Amino acid sequence: MSDQAVINFTRGVPAPESFPVEDLKVAAESALDKYGRVILQYGKAYGFMPLREWLAEWQGVAVEQVMTSNGSLQLIEFLSTHFLQPGDVVFTESPTYDRTLTTLKRHQARVVGIPLQPDGPDMEALENALQTHTPKFFYVIPDFQNPSGATCSREKRERLVALAEKHGFWLVEDAPYRPLRFRGQEQPSLYDLNPERTLHMLSFSKLIGPGPRVGILYGQADLLQKLAKIAEDTYITPSLLSQGIIYEFVASGKLPAHIEQLKALYAPRLQACLDALDRFMPDAEATRPDGGFFLSVTLPEGASTARVREQAKQYNLNLADGQAFFPDGGGERFLRLPYCGITPEEINEGVRRLAEAVKDVLAG
Numbered sequence: 001m002s003d004q005a006v007i008n009f010t011r012g013v014p015a016p017e018s019f020p021v022e023d024l025k026v027a028a029e030s031a032l033d034k035y036g037r038v039i040l041q042y043g044k045a046y047g048f049m050p051l052r053e054w055l056a057e058w059q060g061v062a063v064e065q066v067m068t069s070n071g072s073l074q075l076i077e078f079l080s081t082h083f084l085q086p087g088d089v090v091f092t093e094s095p096t097y098d099r100t101l102t103t104l105k106r107h108q109a110r111v112v113g114i115p116l117q118p119d120g121p122d123m124e125a126l127e128n129a130l131q132t133h134t135p136k137f138f139y140v141i142p143d144f145q146n147p148s149g150a151t152c153s154r155e156k157r158e159r160l161v162a163l164a165e166k167h168g169f170w171l172v173e174d175a176p177y178r179p180l181r182f183r184g185q186e187q188p189s190l191y192d193l194n195p196e197r198t199l200h201m202l203s204f205s206k207l208i209g210p211g212p213r214v215g216i217l218y219g220q221a222d223l224l225q226k227l228a229k230i231a232e233d234t235y236i237t238p239s240l241l242s243q244g245i246i247y248e249f250v251a252s253g254k255l256p257a258h259i260e261q262l263k264a265l266y267a268p269r270l271q272a273c274l275d276a277l278d279r280f281m282p283d284a285e286a287t288r289p290d291g292g293f294f295l296s297v298t299l300p301e302g303a304s305t306a307r308v309r310e311q312a313k314q315y316n317l318n319l320a321d322g323q324a325f326f327p328d329g330g331g332e333r334f335l336r337l338p339y340c341g342i343t344p345e346e347i348n349e350g351v352r353r354l355a356e357a358v359k360d361v362l363a364g
């Protein structure tokens with residue numbers, strides 16, 4: 001074991017130095033001054049009304065179409081409770097966010113993975129799968145996908161909403177990284193293209209911090225009513241204290257400038273990762289995202305992620321298990337590289353160590 005400092009390419013966490021601590025202190029005091037008697041009390045399961053009103057205006061929808069919860073993962077749990085009986089079919093991209101897979105499996109869903117390409121789900125595979133199953137919903141992460149970094153093209157987005165309409169399934173669009181575009185052209189969301197068939201999820205976890213646990217769901221008012229009942233039966237009300245603080249932060253107009261600061265912090269980290277891959281692993285097959293938290297690498301033939309992961313420990317480099325992101329097998333050579341939580345220097349050194357570990361494995 002080397003005595004070098006440990007580098008973690010494991011979890012997709014925000015950079016701690018990105019948290020707007022001072023502004024949140026001001027927001028917390030102001031929220032307690034203005035709304036103390038509301039946000040320290042039980043309230044509606046939908047969340048803190050002023051925040052819902054702000055969120056409705058942000059996305060240009062009616063307030064009845066906005067629900068909040070304690071983090072967006074909780075919303076996936078509520079959607080699963082609402083939609084799924086044991087054995088029901090759900091489609092996800094393959095790979096996809098591993099915690100969603102855990103939630104779906106806990107609900108005994110039959111998860112069918114649709115292979116993901118650099119420009120979104122493989123449409124031919126999707127159409128084939130639709131010949132044998134109509135899923136209750138298709139869970140997709142169209143922007144800067146976790147774990148691959150892929151972004152869905154406009155053509156595929158249009159096809160997805162057309163297929164959802166034709167076959168009668170819901171699109172669950174999980175978009176926590178969408179506001180973090182560093183370059184290039186934003187595509188319309190699935191919700192923009194078809195709000196009747198889409199449930200759109202956002203989160204403040206990657207925009208302000210995961211600690212307050214504020215997730216957001218946009219959807220049809222009658223469906224949200226049912227989800228709010230499940231939320232009420234689960235926790236009565238989400239954390240209104242958190243929501244009051246987040247509200248004061250966003251209502252004071254600070255979010256757009258803060259998002260710009262995040263991009264200024266993260267874009268060079270993505271570039272550092274791409275440059276290091278070019279330098280140390282020029283033959284690596286890697287995604288080249290325009291934003292978000294992740295890129296992914298397909299390791300060379302003969303180098304499984306499991307073996308490279310094991311070998312990387314010799315270099316004090318921690319890597320994540322690639323296969324956990326695949327609903328029905330595959331991913332033996334898949335590696336996710338989350339670049340936001342570590343510095344450009346650590347990224348460069350981490351990729352250098354990764355290249356060493358791959359070389360060792362290939363050398364047998």
Ligand SMILES: Cc1ncc(COP(=O)(O)O)c(C=O)c1O
Pocket residue numbers: 012070071072073074097141146174176202203204205210214215
């Ligand atoms: C795609 C995706 N969805 C949901 C979540 C969970 O977010 P939250 O903190 O809002 O529960 C994450 C967190 O990494 C994520 O990557």
